[in-house]
Amino acid sequence: MKFEIITIFPGFFAGIFEHGIVRRAQAEGLVGIGVHDLRAFTHDRHRTVDDRPFGGGEGMVLKPEPLAEALKSLGIEAKKGEKQVLRSAQNDEAESGTRVILLSAQGRPFTQAVARDLAKVERVVLICGRYEGVDERINEIYCDMELSIGDYVLSGGELAAAVVVDTVMRLVPGVLGNEASGEFESFGIADAEISSDEEGVPRSQHGAGGLLDYPHYTRPAEFGGLRAPEVLMNGDHQQIRRWRREQQLRKTLKNRPDLLEGATLSDEDQRLLEAIATEDGE
Ligand code: SAM
Numbered sequence: 353m354k355f356e357i358i359t360i361f362p363g364f365f366a367g368i369f370e371h372g373i374v375r376r377a378q379a380e381g382l383v384g385i386g387v388h389d390l391r392a393f394t395h396d397r398h399r400t401v402d403d404r405p406f407g408g409g410e411g412m413v414l415k416p417e418p419l420a421e422a423l424k425s426l427g428i429e430a431k432k433g434e435k436q437v438l439r440s441a442q443n444d445e446a447e448s449g450t451r452v453i454l455l456s457a458q459g460r461p462f463t464q465a466v467a468r469d470l471a472k473v474e475r476v477v478l479i480c481g482r483y484e485g486v487d488e489r490i491n492e493i494y495c496d497m498e499l500s501i502g503d504y505v506l507s508g509g510e511l512a513a514a515v516v517v518d519t520v521m522r523l524v525p526g527v528l529g530n531e532a533s534g535e536f537e538s539f540g541i542a543d544a545e546i547s548s549d550e551e552g553v554p555r556s557q558h559g560a561g562g563l564l565d566y567p568h569y570t571r572p573a574e575f576g577g578l579r580a581p582e583v584l585m586n587g588d589h590q591q592i593r594r595w596r597r598e599q600q601l602r603k604t605l606k607n608r609p610d611l612l613e614g615a616t617l618s619d620e621d622q623r624l625l626e627a628i629a630t631e632d633g634e
Contacts (some may be wrong), residue, residue: 354384355521361510374522414483414490420493450474457503459498465539467519539562562616569581
């Protein structure tokens with residue numbers, strides 16, 4: 353899988369992808385990252401990438417021509433242009449593995465589900481905006497989607513691009529070693545089959561069933577006056593699974609109750625939730 357990032361600050365990415373899983377995935381050839389300097393696609397002495405907004409108002413806007421050239425250099429054709437030319441069938445085939453994404457505070461939310469979809473494509477092209485944003489025609493002509501990493505305004509799309517690369521990359525098959533582990537984290541796939549084991553004990557694999565992950569502990573057993581939960585040290589795996597599932601439910605109810613609506617919950621889960629709610633009400 354390949355990520356292509358278009359930015360006016362290529363130096364921003366120096367070092368950011370040289371750690372941990374992201375570095376290893378590149379070293380093993382599972383993932384590649386190209387960073388492209390938008391100014392390389394300008395033709396004036398000042399390497400101008402921005403201009404004043406039509407209609408007046410604050411700030412500057414990234415000009416369309418350098419962005420269009422940068423995209424063209426990556427083999428990206430217009431979806432539709434001034435002449436409303438749709439991508440030809442041949443181009444569709446050639447481009448079927450590519451998603452062109454504009455990072456934008458106005459985009460649809462970037463979620464783990466979006467990341468799972470993107471991890472299936474061959475190439476993700478990320479356009480980083482700056483200033484007031486990008487001339488909207490770039491979005492209309494070339495982009496498959498606008499993505500926002502959260503309800504706040506960054507000063508540029510670079511941080512957002514790094515978030516998308518990091519999140520999507522670890523879901524590419526082979527990158528995490530154990531391919532299943534991406535499914536069993538916070539925001540994992542809600543799946544009835546993993547909600548309880550053969551003995552009816554709810555599964556506790558991290559975010560199984562679409563819940564948040566459970567809390568993790570390691571040595572020392574005693575830290576800061578707090579002891580790690582005894583149940584995790586007694587070797588009874590059924591008890592451990594039950595405790596972890598309960599913690600997932602507690603954490604999700606406390607921090608992200610909205611996720612419970614889409615989660616796959618067993619009868620045991622429902623009973624636990626009711627017990628927790630009663631407890632909290634007391
Ligand atoms: N005028 C824009 C607005 O109000 O939505 C904000 C522009 S922002 C200062 C500059 C660039 O940062 C945007 O073009 C976009 O690429 C990026 N950006 C800002 N917030 C973002 C977010 N929440 N998610 C993704 N990209 C973001």
